[in-house]
Amino acid sequence: MISTKTDDILVWRLFCDGDESAFEEIMSRYYRPLFRYGSRISPDEILVKDCLQEIFTDLWVRRASLKNVQSVNFYLVKAVRNHLLFEKRKQRLTSLSGDWPETDPFISEFTIETELISAEEERYRSAKLEAMLNALPARQKEVIHLKFFQDLSADEIAEMMGLNRQSVYNLLHETLRKLRGLWVPLLTFFFF
Amino acid sequence: MKSYREYTAVELALDDTFQNWVKKDNHDHADFWYTWLRENPDKADLVREARQMLESLNERPFMDLSDEQVRTEITHIRQSLKKNSDHRSIPSFVFHGWWRAAAILILLIGLGWLAREHFNGNSEYMSGFGVEKKYTGEEKTYANDTRSEMEIRLPDSSRVTLEAGATLTYKENAASERITKLHGEALFNVTHHPEKPFFVYANGLVTKVLGTTFRVRSWDHDPAIRVTLLTGKVSVFTEADQQQNDGNNIRNGVILTPNQSVDFITASGTFHKALVTNPVKVKPVPEESFEFTSTPVIQILEKIEQAYGIELVYDEQTLKDCALTASLSDESMKEKIQLICAGINATYEEIDARIIITSKGCH
Numbered sequence: 001m002i003s004t005k006t007d008d009i010l011v012w013r014l015f016c017d018g019d020e021s022a023f024e025e026i027m028s029r030y031y032r033p034l035f036r037y038g039s040r041i042s043p044d045e046i047l048v049k050d051c052l053q054e055i056f057t058d059l060w061v062r063r064a065s066l067k068n069v070q071s072v073n074f075y076l077v078k079a080v081r082n083h084l085l086f087e088k089r090k091q092r093l094t095s096l097s098g099d100w101p102e103t104d105p106f107i108s109e110f111t112i113e114t115e116l117i118s119a120e121e122e123r124y125r126s127a128k129l130e131a132m133l134n135a136l137p138a139r140q141k142e143v144i145h146l147k148f149f150q151d152l153s154a155d156e157i158a159e160m161m162g163l164n165r166q167s168v169y170n171l172l173h174e175t176l177r178k179l180r181g182l183w184v185p186l187l188t189f190f191f192f
Numbered sequence: 193m194k195s196y197r198e199y200t201a202v203e204l205a206l207d208d209t210f211q212n213w214v215k216k217d218n219h220d221h222a223d224f225w226y227t228w229l230r231e232n233p234d235k236a237d238l239v240r241e242a243r244q245m246l247e248s249l250n251e252r253p254f255m256d257l258s259d260e261q262v263r264t265e266i267t268h269i270r271q272s273l274k275k276n277s278d279h280r281s282i283p284s285f286v287f288h289g290w291w292r293a294a295a296i297l298i299l300l301i302g303l304g305w306l307a308r309e310h311f312n313g314n315s316e317y318m319s320g321f322g323v324e325k326k327y328t329g330e331e332k333t334y335a336n337d338t339r340s341e342m343e344i345r346l347p348d349s350s351r352v353t354l355e356a357g358a359t360l361t362y363k364e365n366a367a368s369e370r371i372t373k374l375h376g377e378a379l380f381n382v383t384h385h386p387e388k389p390f391f392v393y394a395n396g397l398v399t400k401v402l403g404t405t406f407r408v409r410s411w412d413h414d415p416a417i418r419v420t421l422l423t424g425k426v427s428v429f430t431e432a433d434q435q436q437n438d439g440n441n442i443r444n445g446v447i448l449t450p451n452q453s454v455d456f457i458t459a460s461g462t463f464h465k466a467l468v469t470n471p472v473k474v475k476p477v478p479e480e481s482f483e484f485t486s487t488p489v490i491q492i493l494e495k496i497e498q499a500y501g502i503e504l505v506y507d508e509q510t511l512k513d514c515a516l517t518a519s520l521s522d523e524s525m526k527e528k529i530q531l532i533c534a535g536i537n538a539t540y541e542e543i544d545a546r547i548i549i550t551s552k553g554c555h
Contacts, residue, residue, distance in 0.1 A: 017345070027266045032257060039255035048255075049265060056269045064343045109252040126248075149251050151216070153208050169206075176202045179245040 008072045040107045106138040204242035331363040353379040377409040420453035450474045452545045465545040471525040474501035482520040489514035506549040514554035
């Protein structure tokens with residue numbers, strides 16, 4: 001899927017002016033990625049679909065007041081997150097069992113592309129890194145997901161999740177540094 | 193901003209445009225990065241390293257929809273919007289007592305509204321939400337009953353932002369003039385139709401335009417009506433004057449150029465022209481061009497005049513020996529003038545939308 005941010009904003013402006021085909025374009029660009037993200041917050045297909053329907057319907061109704069949106073992707077991801085977390089908390093309040101976990105889980109399993117790795121030792125290291133990434137707390141996994149699979153910037157992630165900017169940067173740096181660690185010996189091998 | 197040349201592989205991998213290129217194969221960003229690589233061939237390894245980091249990290253797919261399912265969902269959303277706009281959202285739960293009465297009342301109002309919309313042959317799909325639209329013959333009335341500003345689009349496709357509580361009527365008269373009457377405050381972005389002049393009547397004051405962006409503020413409780421111009425050119429005069437002189441030879445009026453505003457004092461019938469508080473550039477001028485090294489002050493002032501489209505008045509003879517080294521990129525227009533004046537020991541005052549600079553000269 002090719003969608004540039006500049007083009008996004010053009011389509012968004014048309015949509016704010018009431019252009020229906022621009023609205024269709026936004027839905028067809030974003031429905032699927034937003035569904036994928038939403039289902040990781042709440043693995044209930046019907047709930048996620050309802051949430052997306054509400055978000056897009058509301059978007060059309062309020063379109064005239066949405067001209068100041070800077071990043072379409074960020075705006076929509078944030079809407080999905082707020083909506084689903086709100087729904088989940090509501091369910092938790094009304095549920096009788098009361099055995100809901102304290103923190104909201106985020107479903108994600110990271111993998112390391114092993115096709116790129118040939119040596120046995122590197123494979124072993126990548127398996128270790130995989131295990132480490134997947135053992136991260138849910139919120140940290142969400143940060144990594146949002147950065148590398150939902151294309152949000154570190155600043156946007158910090159703002160949306162109410163996190164300290166520096167801690168988002170640190171986590172992302174650390175993750176990349178570990179990924180880099182898989183390659184460094186390989187590179188030095190080529191150099192000398 | 194830090195140059196990409198100084199980036200480490202990790203920083204590069206974290207960069208949004210870089211990530212977009214690698215993960216989305218984004219064409220615009222690809223062009224940028226290929227050019228950058230050509231210009232910085234020594235960084236090829238760094239780029240490869242950063243790419244590898246991003247490409248090696250993956251995520252196991254979880255729930256997904258097929259393209260077909262996505263299309264079905266989108267059709268579903270569209271249908272629900274159409275339904276809502278046809279019935280003005282009637283909730284499907286059972287009503288009781290007062291709620292039932294209220295719901296029926298809303299339903300009746302909704303039906304009446306629909307009938308009227310239908311009668312006027314205008315059933316725009318949920319258009320102008322929050323703005324009540326009425327038709328009186330050819331004249332259209334827009335009233336912003338909400339608590340926030342509201343954007344409307346006139347039939348000539350001009351755009352108007354109505355402030356809360358403001359009302360605007362629009363019609364085209366026999367002479368093909370676009371006539372609007374404003375009550376309250378609004379920002380106008382008028383489409384360019386030289387053959388169809390656009391008029392805003394507000395409390396006895398007339399603003400005539402050919403195609404431009406400007407704001408009119410005319411509340412009953414204000415002692416003055418204010419017209420502020422952002423782009424283009426407008427003339428402002430009184431309605432009385434226009435009637436007496438048949439629209440030609442207006443005696444008492446002003447012409448506004450960008451970054452100027454005029455207050456019409458209703459009680460005295462006088463105009464007061466001024467610069468807006470924070471003038472904006474009327475031409476795109478790169479910020480770096482406001483970096484000066486031993487530049488003659490007259491050149492600096494000319495640059496400011498052009499960038500902001502305003503008039504600076506000064507004595508060229510006195511200033512001809514003055515030169516300045518200054519970085520004025522981040523300052524507002526008024527701060528720029530202040531800093532220049534401080535640098536050459538001059539003073540300035542604003543008179544009639546012009547800035548007068550007085551200096552004893554430099555030696």
